[in-house]
Amino acid sequence: MVTPKELRIPRYIYYPDHLVDVTGPYIEPIRDPLGTLGSLLYYLKNFLTEPMYKGFLPSIFHASFNKTNPQVSYQEKPGDVPIVGRSDVSIGDFFLEKFGRREVIDNILSAVVHGTQGGDVWKLSIMSSMFQRLGEQDAIGRTPGKVLALLDDVQLLDDIAKNNEAVRELAAESANWGYISFEGGFSTLLDAMAADLEKNPNVTILLNEPVEHVRDHQSQKIEVCVPSLRSTLQKKKASNTHNIDHHKQEPGTSLLRQSSLNHLQQNPRLPNRQPPPQPIRNRSRHHLRRQPLVPNTQP
Amino acid sequence: MIFDSDREAAQMSLDPDSNSKHHPHPPGTKFTVMLGGHHWNGLPDEFLPDTASAIAAAQSVVSRHLGIPPSLVGASSAKLCRACIPQHVVGHLDRLVTAHKDLQSSFGGRLAVAGASYSPPGVLPGLRAGRDVASQIAGRRRPPPGGSSEEQPWSVGDTGLGGVMERLWGRFPKGQLPFVRGTGWTGPTLKPGGEGVKEGE
Numbered sequence: 001m002v003t004p005k006e007l008r009i010p011r012y013i014y015y016p017d018h019l020v021d022v023t024g025p026y027i028e029p030i031r032d033p034l035g036t037l038g039s040l041l042y043y044l045k046n047f048l049t050e051p052m053y054k055g056f057l058p059s060i061f062h063a064s065f066n067k068t069n070p071q072v073s074y075q076e077k078p079g080d081v082p083i084v085g086r087s088d089v090s091i092g093d094f095f096l097e098k099f100g101r102r103e104v105i106d107n108i109l110s111a112v113v114h115g116t117q118g119g120d121v122w123k124l125s126i127m128s129s130m131f132q133r134l135g136e137q138d139a140i141g142r143t144p145g146k147v148l149a150l151l152d153d154v155q156l157l158d159d160i161a162k163n164n165e166a167v168r169e170l171a172a173e174s175a176n177w178g179y180i181s182f183e184g185g186f187s188t189l190l191d192a193m194a195a196d197l198e199k200n201p202n203v204t205i206l207l208n209e210p211v212e213h214v215r216d217h218q219s220q221k222i223e224v225c226v227p228s229l230r231s232t233l234q235k236k237k238a239s240n241t242h243n244i245d246h247h248k249q250e251p252g253t254s255l256l257r258q259s260s261l262n263h264l265q266q267n268p269r270l271p272n273r274q275p276p277p278q279p280i281r282n283r284s285r286h287h288l289r290r291q292p293l294v295p296n297t298q299p
Numbered sequence: 300m301i302f303d304s305d306r307e308a309a310q311m312s313l314d315p316d317s318n319s320k321h322h323p324h325p326p327g328t329k330f331t332v333m334l335g336g337h338h339w340n341g342l343p344d345e346f347l348p349d350t351a352s353a354i355a356a357a358q359s360v361v362s363r364h365l366g367i368p369p370s371l372v373g374a375s376s377a378k379l380c381r382a383c384i385p386q387h388v389v390g391h392l393d394r395l396v397t398a399h400k401d402l403q404s405s406f407g408g409r410l411a412v413a414g415a416s417y418s419p420p421g422v423l424p425g426l427r428a429g430r431d432v433a434s435q436i437a438g439r440r441r442p443p444p445g446g447s448s449e450e451q452p453w454s455v456g457d458t459g460l461g462g463v464m465e466r467l468w469g470r471f472p473k474g475q476l477p478f479v480r481g482t483g484w485t486g487p488t489l490k491p492g493g494e495g496v497k498e499g500e
Contacts, residue, residue: 014364088389117420118336118384128387130419136468143470151467152454155441156427186422193426214410222410 003179013111015052022108055103062100091129092122094138327373332357337386353377385416392463399460408457411435417460431455431462 003009008026012019026032026039047053089097091113095105110121117124126135137148160167174180182188197203209226216222334356339347348356354377358369395417402410413428415421434441435453454462 019364088392090389114336117386118333119386119388120337120340123337123386123388125387125389125391128391128419132419146470146472148468148470151469152462154469154471156431159441189426190422214406216406216409222406 001181001183002174002177003181005176005178007178009179013052013108015050015107015111020050020052021046052107054107055099055101056108059099059101059104063098066098066100088125088127090122091124091126091131094126094131094135330357330361332360334360347379348377350377353379384420387419395460395463399456399458399464402458402460411455411457411459413459428455428459432459435459 006028008023010021010023013022014020021043025036025043027036029036047056091109092102092105095109096102099105105121113119113121113124113129116130126132129135133148142148161171194205198205206226212225212227214222214224334348334353354375355369357377358372358375361367361372362369398412398417402408402412411432413432414425418424418428431453432455435455435457439453441451441453454465454467456462456464
């Protein structure tokens with residue numbers, strides 16, 4: 001499904017006891033000047049009267065007039081690329097340094113981060129967040145007219161674009177699209193990929209399975225033990241997408257050695273101990289046994 | 300979309316009995332209410348809601364936020380997903396570097412990882428991570444990076460985490476990027492020898 005660019009999806013933040021519209025103003029000054037003016041006045045009124053925006057202007061001023069110096073240390077040899085040495089901080093601390101006060105972080109930023117990552121803005125890493133590029137840009141410095149991007153990302157886009165005529169056509173058609181979505185939700189895409197993968201006899205997909213241990217088998221295969229099969233799967237190359245419980249991580253410790261996959265072994269009280277019922281429309285029995293590991297958890 | 304609808308404490312006192320029937324596709328508008336997040340960190344198990352109280356809490360939130368009374372709710376379901384969104388707390392990249400080295404030393408590059416514990420939150424980064432690992436396993440090469448004239452393996456390496464060891468940033472004119480939102484495909488662009496910035500481990 002394609003949503004036209006003109007159709008804006010409403011967004012709200014609940015603060016302190018009511019919803020505040022943060023969809024953004026409707027800007028069509030040529031085609032609809034009165035509508036544009038009305039929308040701008042509406043958001044101006046919200047901005048001046050809603051407690052959520054307390055401290056917003058001083059924060060912007062502080063960020064504008066107290067720019068942090070790029071934390072780049074250059075190597076000595078001519079021609080060497082600079083090595084960036086920004087130490088990681090929380091998203092909250094990063095913006096606190098910019099804004100000089102907490103209100104905008106606590107009232108707005110925290111809500112957005114909590115709504116997308118379900119996490120604490122004062123604990124989540126800026127360098128592993130949706131604001132990663134801001135963190136890097138802060139460290140490396142801005143170049144007018146240029147966009148900072150991970151080379152890997154650009155190469156991936158380049159690779160996709162060069163090798164997929166259909167993607168290029170889709171991109172060309174999408175100039176006036178707002179959002180692309182699936183009628184049956186994002187799982188439509190995942191189901192299609194899983195169905196395709198399962199046609200390959202070399203691929204085994206296990207979901208809702210706690211991994212008890214993974215070890216390097218002497219026959220040059222990786223051994224993955226899951227209780228329900230009462231046996232082990234052996235793969236020449238295994239790919240593990242299980243979540244690691246980051247709440248229990250301590251800095252500097254290994255993700256693997258913790259084996260903290262306990263959250264996948266569900267509490268007996270929980271309603272989802274058994275796979276939840278699924279709509280059977282257009283699904284074969286083959287699909288019914290496949291349940292998402294953590295279904296519908298992405299905002 | 301209402302960001303952070305669980306900012307306030309959800310009430311768990313309504314009777315959910317009349318709202319627990321399940322129907323695959325009932326007519327009407329579907330609401331998804333996500334409760335919890337870091338506000339529930341450290342809560343003992345006995346304080347976590349069961350299905351009935353979770354439904355009641357969600358209906359209470361919808362009632363207070365949107366003015367829709369629970370009596371209008373036709374069908375509801377609830378599910379508790381513990382630790383379902385990995386939290387990349389401060390120092391996460393350092394831990395990924397450690398994990399990469401662990402995977403290398405313990406499995407010799409024959410075990411790769413992908414998923415929300417290792418890449419940014421959301422479905423798309425997960426799909427991308429899977430694609431990266433698949434490209435690596437298939438032996439595909441990537442275009443030459445800045446300053447190089449030869450194709451190279453994808454940076455995810457054998458573990459899926461190789462990209463955290465050395466992250467190369469580049470400054471690109473906006474029109475040079477392969478896809479730009481709103482303009483679609485802008486043609487083949489990436490050339491070797493671009494301006495690069497390297498972030499060491």
